[in-house]
Amino acid sequence: MATNTAATTEVSAAEEGVRRRDWIHIAALGTAGVGGASLLFPLVSQMAPSADVLAASTTEVDVGAIQPGQSIKASFRKQPLFVKRLTAEEIAKAKADDGASMRDPAKLADRTKAGHEDVLVTMGVCTHLGCVPLGAAEGENKGEFGGYFCPCHGSHYDVAGRIRKGPAPLNLQVPEYEFTSDTVIRVG
Amino acid sequence: MTIRLGGIIVGLAITAVLVLWSLLPGVYNYAFGPAPEKQPSYAFYEHGDGPDGGFAFDGAFGKWDYAQLQRGYQVYKEVCSACHSLKFVAFRNLKQLGYTEAEVDAEAAAWTVPGIDPATGEVTTRPGEPTDYFPSPYPNAVAAAAANNNAIPPDLSLMAKARHDGSNYIYDLLTGYGEPDPAKAAKVGFETPDGLYFNKHFPNVNIAMPQPLSDGQVTYADGTEASISQMSKDVAAFLTWTAEPSLVERRQTGWFVIIFLMFATTLAFLSYKQIWAGLKPKKK
Amino acid sequence: MSFAWAKQYEPQTALTKWLDEKLPLPRLVYNAVGAGYPVPRNLNYMWNFGVLAGFFLVVQIVTGVVLAMHYAANQAVAFGTVEHIMRNVNYGWMLRYAHANGASFFFIVIYLHIFRGFFYSSYKAPREMIWLLGVVIFLLMMATAFMGYVLPWGQMSFWGAQVITGLFSAIPLVGEPLQVWLLGGFAPDNAALNRFFSLHFLLPFVIAGVVILHIWALHIPGSSNPTGVEVKQESDTVPFHPYYTAKDGFGLGVILILFTAMVFFLPNALGHPDNYIEANPLSTPAHIVPEWYFWPFYAILRAFTGDLSIPFTGIVLIPAKLLGVIAMFGSILLWFILPWLDKSPVRSGHYRPMFRKFFWFGLIPCMIALFICGGAPAEEPYVVISQIATAYYFLHFLVILPIISQIEVPKPLPFSITEAVLGGAAPGGTSGGGKINPEGVVGGLPGTATDGSLQPAE
Numbered sequence: 001m002a003t004n005t006a007a008t009t010e011v012s013a014a015e016e017g018v019r020r021r022d023w024i025h026i027a028a029l030g031t032a033g034v035g036g037a038s039l040l041f042p043l044v045s046q047m048a049p050s051a052d053v054l055a056a057s058t059t060e061v062d063v064g065a066i067q068p069g070q071s072i073k074a075s076f077r078k079q080p081l082f083v084k085r086l087t088a089e090e091i092a093k094a095k096a097d098d099g100a101s102m103r104d105p106a107k108l109a110d111r112t113k114a115g116h117e118d119v120l121v122t123m124g125v126c127t128h129l130g131c132v133p134l135g136a137a138e139g140e141n142k143g144e145f146g147g148y149f150c151p152c153h154g155s156h157y158d159v160a161g162r163i164r165k166g167p168a169p170l171n172l173q174v175p176e177y178e179f180t181s182d183t184v185i186r187v188g
Numbered sequence: 189m190t191i192r193l194g195g196i197i198v199g200l201a202i203t204a205v206l207v208l209w210s211l212l213p214g215v216y217n218y219a220f221g222p223a224p225e226k227q228p229s230y231a232f233y234e235h236g237d238g239p240d241g242g243f244a245f246d247g248a249f250g251k252w253d254y255a256q257l258q259r260g261y262q263v264y265k266e267v268c269s270a271c272h273s274l275k276f277v278a279f280r281n282l283k284q285l286g287y288t289e290a291e292v293d294a295e296a297a298a299w300t301v302p303g304i305d306p307a308t309g310e311v312t313t314r315p316g317e318p319t320d321y322f323p324s325p326y327p328n329a330v331a332a333a334a335a336n337n338n339a340i341p342p343d344l345s346l347m348a349k350a351r352h353d354g355s356n357y358i359y360d361l362l363t364g365y366g367e368p369d370p371a372k373a374a375k376v377g378f379e380t381p382d383g384l385y386f387n388k389h390f391p392n393v394n395i396a397m398p399q400p401l402s403d404g405q406v407t408y409a410d411g412t413e414a415s416i417s418q419m420s421k422d423v424a425a426f427l428t429w430t431a432e433p434s435l436v437e438r439r440q441t442g443w444f445v446i447i448f449l450m451f452a453t454t455l456a457f458l459s460y461k462q463i464w465a466g467l468k469p470k471k472k
Numbered sequence: 473m474s475f476a477w478a479k480q481y482e483p484q485t486a487l488t489k490w491l492d493e494k495l496p497l498p499r500l501v502y503n504a505v506g507a508g509y510p511v512p513r514n515l516n517y518m519w520n521f522g523v524l525a526g527f528f529l530v531v532q533i534v535t536g537v538v539l540a541m542h543y544a545a546n547q548a549v550a551f552g553t554v555e556h557i558m559r560n561v562n563y564g565w566m567l568r569y570a571h572a573n574g575a576s577f578f579f580i581v582i583y584l585h586i587f588r589g590f591f592y593s594s595y596k597a598p599r600e601m602i603w604l605l606g607v608v609i610f611l612l613m614m615a616t617a618f619m620g621y622v623l624p625w626g627q628m629s630f631w632g633a634q635v636i637t638g639l640f641s642a643i644p645l646v647g648e649p650l651q652v653w654l655l656g657g658f659a660p661d662n663a664a665l666n667r668f669f670s671l672h673f674l675l676p677f678v679i680a681g682v683v684i685l686h687i688w689a690l691h692i693p694g695s696s697n698p699t700g701v702e703v704k705q706e707s708d709t710v711p712f713h714p715y716y717t718a719k720d721g722f723g724l725g726v727i728l729i730l731f732t733a734m735v736f737f738l739p740n741a742l743g744h745p746d747n748y749i750e751a752n753p754l755s756t757p758a759h760i761v762p763e764w765y766f767w768p769f770y771a772i773l774r775a776f777t778g779d780l781s782i783p784f785t786g787i788v789l790i791p792a793k794l795l796g797v798i799a800m801f802g803s804i805l806l807w808f809i810l811p812w813l814d815k816s817p818v819r820s821g822h823y824r825p826m827f828r829k830f831f832w833f834g835l836i837p838c839m840i841a842l843f844i845c846g847g848a849p850a851e852e853p854y855v856v857i858s859q860i861a862t863a864y865y866f867l868h869f870l871v872i873l874p875i876i877s878q879i880e881v882p883k884p885l886p887f888s889i890t891e892a893v894l895g896g897a898a899p900g901g902t903s904g905g906g907k908i909n910p911e912g913v914v915g916g917l918p919g920t921a922t923d924g925s926l927q928p929a930e
Binding site: 191192195198200203205217218281342343345349351352354438439442445450453456459460463 | 513552555565566569710714715718719721725728729732733735736737739740745746748749750758776795799802806809813815852853859862866867869874875
């Protein structure tokens with residue numbers, strides 16, 4: 001009996017020794033792995049936008065000189081910005097279409113500021129794959145709905161910048177902006 | 189064998205050249221020749237030790253003193269910025285000094301930066317925005333030199349790193365103005381040249397910048413007494429921040445990394461000893 | 473390659489078996505740095521630095537590629553893009569400080585690696601090729617480090633480019649046009665900055681290629697060891713993995729602690745404040761020095777202050793400028809003939825009493841003196857000290873080493889590595905290694921070994 005117990009103790013001690021030794025190697029390798037993996041963090045995040053890019057800049061645009069039916073292109077955070085003054089017919093047409101079936105339903109009133117329903121401010125970036133749609137400059141193809149037309153893959157936007165035909169999934173984005181006076185908007 | 193013989197000959201030849209043509213005259217001149225003359229101005233240079241008590245950011249556990257950085261910014265804005273640019277710092281960076289977003293906007297708007305008239309395209313000025321960088325007081329280097337007796341005021345963004353022991357250097361320089369000891373100056377015939385100013389902590393003691401600070405020159409919002417020493421210390425702290433905005437973050441990350449590595453290295457050592465344990469011979 | 477008793481790679485799974493047939497990459501790794509590479513069991517910590525040098529090469533390539541994503545090699549904006557990295561890029565300060573201090577640590581481990589080679593005569597047959605490739609790597613590293621230091625376009629960058637390319641203008645006849653060609657102009661400017669950036673990006677990959685050759689050449693005779701006695705039997709070696717992977721892992725941890733201490737707490741201690749001033753072609757800093765790792769060679773360059781002329785005639789044979797340039801390049805190039813200058817049959821400095829004295833009391837103080845003088849201003853007493861040290865440097869390698877390798881009486885070598893480790897318990901060894909074993913002396917040399925079968929097979 002006594003010898004038996006002694007033998008068991010010896011075996012379990014040896015097993016424990018083996019286990020403890022393995023534990024050290026696993027811990028060392030695991031710690032090294034954690035250290036190596038955490039190196040990836042700065043290496044990956046350095047490719048994300050840097051502080052100067054993220055710093056939100058604002059753009060002021062004078063919309064007073066834009067005649068009804070005209071559009072101008074401005075630049076906002078290195079992207080094109082379309083500002084368009086709608087004619088009375090265009091407003092009526094857009095409002096009439098408010099209830100039509102659309103991929104990304106939106107009302108004209110939601111896409112303009114109260115009291116300035118004739119001023120449509122959108123990003124000039126097609127929501128499909130990022131080309132600049134035509135229609136902002138005089139004489140350009142305005143598409144089947146009289147708004148903007150993206151020639152890259154044939155997306156048609158209506159006068160309110162809403163997607164009506166083609167592959168683009170969303171309406172032209174309306175950036176954050178406000179009227180600082182009757183004729184000046186501040187985007188961003 | 190030929191290589192070794194050639195090597196020995198070349199080695200002896202190089203040694204002989206050095207010994208005969210430069211070493212012997214050099215040693216002779218060093219030992220017996222006249223001592224090289226130093227400019228008399230060197231006698232007046234004094235090494236500074238920085239402010240009493242040092243800076244809050246000194247040492248491996250140092251932290252920014254935000255009130256001090258804001259005071260230093262005020263000194264830069266009201267005094268230094270008349271001549272010195274700060275071109276690598278943007279107004280948005282002031283947020284790191286403890287200002288709120290609205291305060292940063294207001295601070296930026298208080299500066300005038302170069303701009304372009306959107307209607308005519310003419311060069312004009314406009315109020316600053318947080319994304320703008322601190323404007324230069326001069327349109328170009330020629331204008332800066334012309335306005336300052338041919339000495340271009342250097343950009344201050346990196347000054348605390350562009351001089352040895354920069355934070356203390358800035359403090360010492362700003363507090364080092366005065367007059368040379370008249371008796372000593374008369375003895376060696378030393379005079380501060382026209383258009384330069386005596387500063388005992390400037391390497392050649394004649395500096396082109398007139399003393400910029402005087403007691404009470406700025407009025408601190410927090411009621412701190414604006415002595416020359418206090419303003420110098422504050423602006424030195426501010427310029428340390430402009431030179432190395434990541435200083436405190438860097439050390440904090442460093443402590444974390446080093447403690448982790450010590451832990452990992454201990455494990456690696458135990459693992460290494462464990463692996464070799466079976467192999468190590470019993471000595472005798 | 474390697475020894476007869478080296479473990480053979482045996483793929484276990486179907487996938488590794490398939491891979492071993494098509495592309496035996498796991499086998500290559502197994503034989504190069506795995507259990508299939510038998511390594512002398514008595515290596516001390518000085519043998520850690522080869523792996524560490526490889527590690528820092530990887531650190532430099534990884535951080536460098538990442539920094540190049542944000543840097544622009546144009547003299548108008550280069551300084552500003554470096555500040556952009558420091559201020560705006562996420563963790564940019566960490567990556568740049570790691571790259572700048574990584575260069576210093578690369579040189580620290582390389583210098584320890586080279587001086588390990590000097591002391592244990594690792595350059596001797598059958599390892600001459602490893603040594604020659606190592607010198608090539610060192611020269612490539614110096615070129616890469618110099619061009620990298622120009623990129624931030626600070627004052628030291630600019631004047632370093634001016635002075636170092638100026639070295640080539642010392643060459644008679646073609647010198648001046650050569651310098652203009654190297655710079656692509658009459659002073660460092662956009663052309664120089666762009667080509668330095670291009671080459672600084674390219675050369676590390678060339679270094680990596682030569683490193684592979686260096687390791688390949690190493691695996692033919694196998695690693696040297698502190699006794700300098702060649703491996704004779706299986707008990708002399710242990711498999712690289714896990715024995716030396718574990719030891720290198722520990723060594724890596726230690727050096728990483730030192731490295732991160734520099735990166736996070738003293739990132740600019742090894743640099744020069746003047747390089748935080750943007751390059752100004754109209755004003756040279758008061759005291760220009762290269763980076764610390766060039767100081768010994770910079771001291772040799774400046775040691776030659778007088779023209780080499782025929783006495784009393786005034787006819788100049790070699791002007792001082794050219795003499796300095798020849799000596800500086802010569803001081804490294806002479807390492808190429810080192811294996812043939814020192815022909816002592818004994819490798820390790822431990823068993824060479826005279827060699828050891830000249831190493832510790834000659835070469836090492838000489839290198840320290842050159843290091844200090846290279847970083848000091850060109851004033852007395854530094855000029856005289858650098859002249860004495862330069863004279864000794866060439867005397868040591870070209871005269872002292874060949875002579876002592878002839879006249880020195882080496883101490884008795886142990887019969888084998890096993891005997892050296894176990895203290896005489898190995899079969900056939902003399903007790904305690906205390907007695908002269910003449911076979912041991914010659915036995916360590918290839919071709920003269922008593923048992924040819926124990927020599928490494930290719």
